[in-house]
Amino acid sequence: MQAKTIQAPVWKRLSLQVWDFWGWVTLLVYVFLALFIVYPLFSLMATSFYDENGAFSLQNYVDFATLKYFRNALWHSFAVSGLATFFAILIGVPMAYVTTRYNVRFKGLMHILIIMSLVSPPFIGAYSWILMLGNNGFITNFLHDIGLHIKSIYGMHGIVFVFTLQLYPHIYLYVSGALKTIDTSLEEAAESLGMSAWKRLRTVTLPLIFPTLSAGALMVFMASFADFGTPMLIGQGYKTLPILAYEQFISELGGNAAMASTLSVVLILCTTLILFAQRYIVSRKNYAMSGMRTPKVKQLRPLPKFLLTLGALAVVTVSIIPQATVIVTSFIKKKGPVFHKGFSLDSYREILFRVPKAIINTYTYSIISILIMVVAGMLIAYVLVRRKSKLTAAMDSILMLPYVMPGTVLGISLIIAFNKPPIVLTGTWVILVIAYIIRKIPYTIRSSTAILHQLDRNVEEASISLGVPPAKTFFKTTARLMAPGVASGGILSWITTINELSSTIVLYFGATATISVTIYSEVFTSNYGTGAALASILSLTTLVSLLIAYFVSGRKEMNV
Template identity: 65%
Template sequence: MAISVPRKRFKFRLDFWTVVTLVSLGLVMILLVYPLFNILITSFISEGKWDISNYQSFFKYKHYYGALFNSFLVSSLTTLFACLIGIPLAYVMTRFNIPFKGLINILIILTLLSPPFIGAYSWILMMGNNGFITRFLNEIGIPFKSIYGLHGMVWAFTMQFYPHIYLYVSGALKTVDRSLEEASENLGIHGWRRVCRVTLPLILPTLSTGALMVFMASFADFGTPMLLGQGVKVLPILAYEEFISEMGTNPAMASTISMILLLITTSLLFIQRYVISKKTFGMSSMRPPAVVKLKRPVRILATLFVAAIVLTSIIPQATVITTSFIKTNGPVFTNQFSLDSYKEVLYRVPKSILNTFTYSSMAIVIMVAAGLLISYVVVRRKSKLTSLLDSLIMIPYVMPGTVLGISLIIAFNKPPIALTGTWVILVIAYVVRKLPYTLRSSTAILYQIDKSVEEASISLGVPPMKTFFKTTAILMLPGVMSGAILSWVTTINELSSTIVLYYGATSTITVNIYSEVINANFGTAAALASILSLSTIISLLIVNKISGNRGFSL
C-alpha cells in the first residue's frame, strides 16, 4: 500500500532580513536594471521605429567602428606594457631585500588611486606641445613628438594602471609554495626559465584578474582620451559626444554605443572567469618563498630599477603639486612662487569643492549602510534572491561611467521620477558605481567572522537583529571602513559619470579641472588637482591606520 507523504510547503517568513533583501533588490531594479533596460530599448529605436539600423550604422561607418578599434588598441597595448612593468616589479619587491618597501608600496598605491585624467594633464604640462620637457629637448636639438595621440594615451594609462598588476601579482607570489619552485630547480630549471615555466603559470588566475582590471579601466576611461586624444576617438568619448553634442543630441546612437561598451566589458569578465575556472591550481602555501638577500651591487641595480619605475609614475602628482604654487601668465608658468592659483580657485569655484566632498560623503554613508546590510544577507542568508542581488550589484563593476550616466538621464529625465539636473542623480550614480567595492570588502570581512560569535550572543537572549547591530556590525566596521574610504577616494576623483550628469550648480572638482585644462587655465587646474591629491594621500593614510598598518590589499 502506497503511503502518501505530505508535500512540505514553502513558508514565507517576513523578518528584518527579508525586508532588507526585498528593499535592496527593488532599489537595484529601479536604479540600475531599469536605466539599463531603457538604453537597451532606445538603442533599437530609429526615427520612432523599432529596427537595428543604429547597430548597422555603427559597424558601417568608420567614424564609429574606428573608435572601437582605437579602444581595443589602446587597452590591449596598455595591458601588455602594464604587465611588462608590473610583473618584474612585483617579483623584485616580493623576492628580494629591496629597501624602503613600505614607502614604495604607498607611492605605488597613490599612483593607482589618483584619477587618470590628472595624470594626463600632468603629462601635458611636461610633454605637451609647449611642455617643459618638449621645449628642453627641442632647444638642444632633439626632435620630440608631443604626448598627444594614441601613444600618449597608452603611456599615461600604463603609468597609471600598472599598480593593478603589481598588487595582484605581489599577493599571489607571496602564496606560492616554495617546494614547487625547489622541485623545478632539482629538475634543472633555473632562473628566468623557472619563473616563466613554473611561477607565472601558478599565478595565472590572479595575473589575469589584474590584466582584466587594467584593460577595463583603460577601455572605459573618459578623461585621459579626451585630454590627450586630439581627434583620436575612443568609445567613451564617442558615446558622450553623441549624447551631448552642439549639433543636437542623438540618444539612440549614444545608447547603441553604450550597449556595445557594456557588452564588451561584461563579455571580457565572463571570458576571464571561464579561463580561470580551467586554469586554477591548488597549493598548500605552507612554505612561502623566502626573501633572497642580494649582494650589494645587484641590490643597488634592483633598487634603481624599482625607483625608476615608481618615481616615473609619481611624477604627475609631484608636477601637479609643484606647478600649483607657480605664478601663471595666461597658459604659461613663470619662475615665481605664488598662491594666486589657490586664491583664484577659492574665489571662483568654492561651490564645486563643497559639492565634491558633500556628494561623496553622502554617497559613502549610504554605501557603508548598504554594504553592512547587503553583505550580511548575501553571506549569512544565502538564497536565489540574495544571489541575484549580489550579481546585479556587481554589474557596475564592469560598467563605464559614461554608460551609467547616459542610462540614468534617459531613465529619469521626465516624470514620475525627474532627477536630471539635480544633485540627487549624482549621489545615485556614485552609490551605484562604487557600491561593488564596498560590498566586496564587507563580504570579505564577514567571511572571517565566525558564526559562533553571533550564536553565542543569541543564546544569551539577544535577538538576531540586535545581535547584528551590537556585535557583528561592530566587528565588521574596520574592514568595511577601509573599503569605504577607498571607495570615497575613487568617488571624489570620478569624472566619467559626473561629466554627463552635472549642470552648473552641481559641478565638482573633477569637472572644473577638466574645464580649466580645456581652457588652458593650467594654474587653477593644478590647484584643484592638488586638493584632490592631498585628499587622496590623507585617505590612504587613514586606510593604513584602520587596517593596522597592513596597507592596501585587493
C-alpha cells in the same frame, strides 16, 4: 489523551522565516537594484532600438557595423586597452617579483607611492603629462632648446603611456599577493631537476599565478577600455568608444540619444565578453597548490641589491611624477592663464574665489555617498554571506553589473531613465549620489564580505538566543566587529568617489559641478594653474585618506 500540536500553515511559516529584518533588507536592496541598475539598463537597451523619430528600428546597429567612423572608435578602444594591458604586465610583474622575492630597500615607501599613483584619477595623469610633454610642455621646450625634437604626448602613444603608468599597480598588487603565498616546493623541485632560473619562472611560477595575473590584467583592460578623461584630453582626434558615446549624447547640434545608447550597449557587450573570456580561460586548468611553504626573501649582495632598488625606484618615480607635477605647478606665479617666474598662491586664491562651489559639492556628495555605502555595504554583505540562497546569488550578480558598465554608459542610462515623469532626477545632485553609490559600493561590499567570512557566527547566535532581535544584534555586535575591515574598503570607495569623472561629466548640471569636472573644464580652456590647484587638493585628500586607511587597518600593507 495526547495533546494535539497545532501548526501554522506552510505559507505562514515560510513568511515568518523570510520576512524578518534581513528579509526586508533583501527586498529593499532588490528595489534599489531594480530601480537604479536594471531599469536604466533596460531603458538604455530599448532606446538603442528606436530611430530619431521614435520608430522601432535596427538602423543604429546597422550604422555602427557599416560606418568606418564608429568601427574605428571600437578598434581604437581595443588597441589602447590591449597595449596598455601588455605594457602594464611588463612593468607590474617584474616590480612585484623584485619587491617580494628580494631584500630591496624602501619597500614600504614604494608600496604606498604605487597605490597613490593607482588611486589618483587617470585624467590628472594625462593633464600632468600635458604640462610636461604637451606642445608647449616644459620638458618639450627644454629638449627643443638643446636641439632634440620629440613627439608630443598627444595621440594614441600618449594614451597608452598614461594608461600604463596609471594602471600597472593593478598587476603589481595582484601578483605581489600571489607571489607571497605561492608554494615554493614546486619551484625547488624544478630547480633540483636542473631547470634554469628563467625557465623556472616561465614554466612554473608564472603558470601558478596566472589566475591572479589574469584578474589584474582584466582590471587594467576594463579600466582603460572604460576611461573617458585620458583619451579626451590627449587623444586629439583619436576617439575611443566612451568619447563617441558622450559626444553622440551631448552634442551642440542636438544629441542623438538612440545612437549614444547603441554605442553604450556595444561597450557593455565588449566588457562582458572580456570578463567571461578571462573566467573561461582560468577555468580550463587546475591551479591548486598546498601553500604550506611560502617563499622567503632572498638576501642579495650589495651591488645587485643596489641595482634592483634603483630600477624599482625609477619606475615608481616616473609613475608618481604626475602628482608631483600638479603640486609644483599649482604654486607657480601666474597672470591669467600665463605662467611667470616665481611662486605664489594665486591659483589657490582664484579657485577659492571662482569655483568654491565645486569643492563644496565634491566633499558633500562624497560624504553622503560614503555614509550610505558603508551602511548599505555592511547589510548587503551580511545577506550575501550569512543568508545564502538563489535570491542572494542573483543579487550578487546584479551588483557586479557596474564592473562592466563604463561611467559614461551609467550616466547616459540614468539620464534616459530619469529624464521624464514619474521620476525626474536629471540636473539634481541626487542623481550624482546615486551614480557614485552604484559604481563604488562594490569596494565596501568586498571588504565587508572578507571580514564577515572571518567572524564566528556563535557570537550572533548567542545574542539572538538571549532574546536580542536580529537587527539589534547586527548593529550592536556584528557591525562593531566588522568596522575595522569595512573602514579600509570605505576609504577606498571615498577616494574613487572624489576622483570620479566619467559618470559626473554626463550627469552634472552647472550648479552641481565637482572638482574633477572643473579640472577637466580648466584644462580645456588652458587654465593650467587653477586646474593644478584643484588637482593638488584631490591628490592631498587621496594621500591623507590612504594614510588613514593604513592606520585604521593596524599598519598592515594596503591593498586595493
